[in-house]
Amino acid sequence: MSIRMYASRARVLSVLLFFGAVLFFSAVEARSQEEGLQMKDLFEIEFATDPQISPDGRSIVYVRNYYDIMTDRRRADLWVVGENLSNQPFLPDSRLGDASSPRWSPDGKKLAFVTRDSKGKAQIFCSWVDTGRIGRLTNLTESPGGLSWSPDGSRIAFFMRVPDSQKPLAKLPSKPEGAEWAEGAKVIDRLVYRADGRGYLPYGYSQLFLLSADGGTPRQITSGDFNHGGGIAWSPDGNSVIISANRHADWEDQPNNSELYKVGLTDGKTEQLTTRFGPDSGPSEGPSGSIAYVGYDDKLLGYHNSHIYVRSASGETKSLTGSLDRSVSSPTWNPATNSWNFTYSDRGNTKLASVDGDGKISVLASDYGSNSNGRPYGDEGPVTVSRNGTIAFTVTGPERPGDIAMLKPGGQPRILTDLAADLLQTRKLGKVTEINYKSSHDGKDIQGWYITPPDFDPSKKYPLILEIHGGPFADYGDRFTAELQLMATEGYVVLYTNPRGSTSYGADFANEIHHNYPGNDYDDLISGVDAMIAKGFVDPERLYVTGGSGGGVLTAWIVGKTDRFRAAVVAKPVINWYSFVLNSDNPNFFYKYWFTGFPWDNLEAYMKRSPISLVGNVKTPTMLLTGEDDFRTPISESEQYYAALKLRKVDSVMVRIPGASHGIAARPSHLMAKVGHILAWFEKYK
Numbered sequence: 001m002s003i004r005m006y007a008s009r010a011r012v013l014s015v016l017l018f019f020g021a022v023l024f025f026s027a028v029e030a031r032s033q034e035e036g037l038q039m040k041d042l043f044e045i046e047f048a049t050d051p052q053i054s055p056d057g058r059s060i061v062y063v064r065n066y067y068d069i070m071t072d073r074r075r076a077d078l079w080v081v082g083e084n085l086s087n088q089p090f091l092p093d094s095r096l097g098d099a100s101s102p103r104w105s106p107d108g109k110k111l112a113f114v115t116r117d118s119k120g121k122a123q124i125f126c127s128w129v130d131t132g133r134i135g136r137l138t139n140l141t142e143s144p145g146g147l148s149w150s151p152d153g154s155r156i157a158f159f160m161r162v163p164d165s166q167k168p169l170a171k172l173p174s175k176p177e178g179a180e181w182a183e184g185a186k187v188i189d190r191l192v193y194r195a196d197g198r199g200y201l202p203y204g205y206s207q208l209f210l211l212s213a214d215g216g217t218p219r220q221i222t223s224g225d226f227n228h229g230g231g232i233a234w235s236p237d238g239n240s241v242i243i244s245a246n247r248h249a250d251w252e253d254q255p256n257n258s259e260l261y262k263v264g265l266t267d268g269k270t271e272q273l274t275t276r277f278g279p280d281s282g283p284s285e286g287p288s289g290s291i292a293y294v295g296y297d298d299k300l301l302g303y304h305n306s307h308i309y310v311r312s313a314s315g316e317t318k319s320l321t322g323s324l325d326r327s328v329s330s331p332t333w334n335p336a337t338n339s340w341n342f343t344y345s346d347r348g349n350t351k352l353a354s355v356d357g358d359g360k361i362s363v364l365a366s367d368y369g370s371n372s373n374g375r376p377y378g379d380e381g382p383v384t385v386s387r388n389g390t391i392a393f394t395v396t397g398p399e400r401p402g403d404i405a406m407l408k409p410g411g412q413p414r415i416l417t418d419l420a421a422d423l424l425q426t427r428k429l430g431k432v433t434e435i436n437y438k439s440s441h442d443g444k445d446i447q448g449w450y451i452t453p454p455d456f457d458p459s460k461k462y463p464l465i466l467e468i469h470g471g472p473f474a475d476y477g478d479r480f481t482a483e484l485q486l487m488a489t490e491g492y493v494v495l496y497t498n499p500r501g502s503t504s505y506g507a508d509f510a511n512e513i514h515h516n517y518p519g520n521d522y523d524d525l526i527s528g529v530d531a532m533i534a535k536g537f538v539d540p541e542r543l544y545v546t547g548g549s550g551g552g553v554l555t556a557w558i559v560g561k562t563d564r565f566r567a568a569v570v571a572k573p574v575i576n577w578y579s580f581v582l583n584s585d586n587p588n589f590f591y592k593y594w595f596t597g598f599p600w601d602n603l604e605a606y607m608k609r610s611p612i613s614l615v616g617n618v619k620t621p622t623m624l625l626t627g628e629d630d631f632r633t634p635i636s637e638s639e640q641y642y643a644a645l646k647l648r649k650v651d652s653v654m655v656r657i658p659g660a661s662h663g664i665a666a667r668p669s670h671l672m673a674k675v676g677h678i679l680a681w682f683e684k685y686k
Contacts (some may be wrong), residue, residue, distance in 0.1 A: 018456040035428035036454040036489030043667040046419040047368050047402030051253050055108040057386030058082050061090050072669045081416045105153040137215035148232035156211045163204040189403045191252045195585050196632040197661040198424050203462045230281035233291045244281035255588050278686050284331050292331035303510035320355045325506040328381040336389020336409045343380045345504035348477030350378045365413040368400025370394040373482035374665040398432040401480045420660030428454040431489030437531035441523035448497030451488040461539040464494045468547030468554045476506040486675050499524035518557040539628040544682045548572050560614025569623040569678045575641040577606040585631040615644045621651040623681045627660025
């Protein structure tokens with residue numbers, strides 16, 4: 001593997017042993033010569049993200065991601081590839097590790113990026129392409145984000161948090177010099193005070209800054225107790241930018257109500273450009289001073305389609321994608337085709353598309369995205385376009401975690417990298433097959449996929465795992481999934497579907513579960529299991545079910561309604577909607593979008609949809625699995641369900657992943673712990 005020059009990849013069994021399940025993991029390690037994907041392979045998976053094409057269209061700089069087995073962390077370097085350029089490191093200095101956010105200057109002579117200095121602080125650096133020299137431009141105390149060059153290449157705008165000191169509530173005596181006292185009290189007075197994956201939030205607000213391309217001290221442009229972000233669009237003369245922010249007085253209570261603002265870079269004058277109730281963000285420059293952005297009119301539904309809007313320099317605004325019953329993202333102007341490029345997901349597959357000024361939409365490529373490991377979710381990341389109209393983007397598929405592709409106007413997509421080939425060509429992955437069936441509830445069409453074991457024999461009977469996606473407003477698809485491939489390697493057929501409530505099938509399909517979740521999505525899932533049994537190679541006596549987050553909700557709901565599954569793993573679930581709404585990291589969101597009001601005013605509605613209400617029916621052996629640092633579906637939800645199952649004498653166990661947040665799979669060892677314990681639990685009842 002060429003990227004090994006940056007990190008040692010010694011195989012360390014102790015990472016596996018740390019989480020227990022010694023017998024199971026030892027057996028997996030002993031089968032090192034088998035063809036299926038192995039747990040240790042998680043450290044060998046590489047994938048591409050954030051491709052940035054040069055203005056002349058010749059080079060694409062991207063983030064090449066990999067995992068370091070010694071630190072159990074995701075790492076990243078900048079690489080470059082092109083139509084006539086072999087894949088190679090972009091940065092000549094290998095000491096600059098974990099680089100991100102590459103951004104070309106308008107003339108293509110410089111590339112700004114973010115990496116950490118010797119003290120571990122994220123800084124903005126610049127590479128001069130013609131000489132290969134690299135210079136550090138900043139000396140920041142906080143991490144920068146959203147880098148954007150001015151039209152003339154003389155300045156770089158970015159966002160950064162500005163700390164805000166909190167005045168002490170109580171006056172306490174100071175400790176004597178050299179004394180060791182307990183840590184001081186934490187006083188919290190904000191509605192949103194913690195975030196999953198980030199922990200307890202420090203006081204401060206994200207502000208817009210301006211930096212000379214020659215480096216120096218950045219100048220703060222915006223101010224106030226508001227967070228600014230959501231993209232930067234420059235005016236043609238470079239005297240102002242358009243950004244997104246929620247600067248309303250009630251921003252904490254209305255988290256989705258962001259607007260576009262025009263900000264003068266000389267005087268900092270801020271002018272509000274949009275006024276509707278709902279989010280407006282992602283501004284991107286177009287011709288003649290126009291901008292495109294995404295947003296929707298917020299009707300307090302569980303799901304809304306985001307659309308592309310174009311605003312002219314004079315302020316006239318129109319929607320370009322209103323005829324498309326899908327949610328769109330990342331509009332980028334293509335000067336060669338006089339259209340906006342964007343992405344959207346349709347039936348579990350993300351598309352690269354274009355839309356012209358009359359709203360005519362054309363699909364340019366399928367299989368858009370990058371999926372590192374975990375589960376087969378979609379990705380609607382950035383699209384970058386050169387002056388000659390060449391587009392750079394990422395592609396994924398069942399055997400492709402994430403690679404770089406390019407598309408010239410009028411041409412066909414061309415994939416330029418194959419980053420995981422050195423690993424996956426030595427592994428026989430389970431085959432991914434699409435399945436379509438009818439829901440027993442109302443005959444609605446449901447789409448899904450199933451993975452068969454690497455040495456699948458259709459004349460045999462296999463155990464089945466039903467794996468349910470989270471969200472619930474999300475979609476699975478024909479994308480790479482290390483997690484489900486590991487299950488298939490162990491001899492299971494793995495079924496994953498998009499029941500009602502899933503995205504990429506239109507707003508009505510998604511909102512089938514509006515104020516009705518969980519509900520008839522249960523019927524969609526069970527109908528999928530029946531459709532698999534009808535194929536003849538699934539053993540109806542060996543059925544298993546698992547899912548995480550929203551999938552954890554549905555798994556707990558399923559075992560409360562049927563005993564047909566031999567065992568279940570409920571991962572990072574919501575068990576009690578009343579406690580979840582008040583304990584999650586977004587208490588200002590769920591009660592109004594997923595319910596009709598506060599839990600104390602709607603106790604019956606909250607309890608009716610809570611899996612805890614069905615715990616008296618559960619007989620299925622059930623594992624609870626959650627990260628101890630999960631602030632989205634806090635581990636207290638799992639603890640409630642575990643206690644209830646134990647009180648009822650149901651065979652159950654709780655697995656807690658130390659240091660893991662809601663995603664769990666951010667570190668390979670966490671993902672191994674998750675999959676290993678799921679399979680060990682199912683093996684116990686096989």
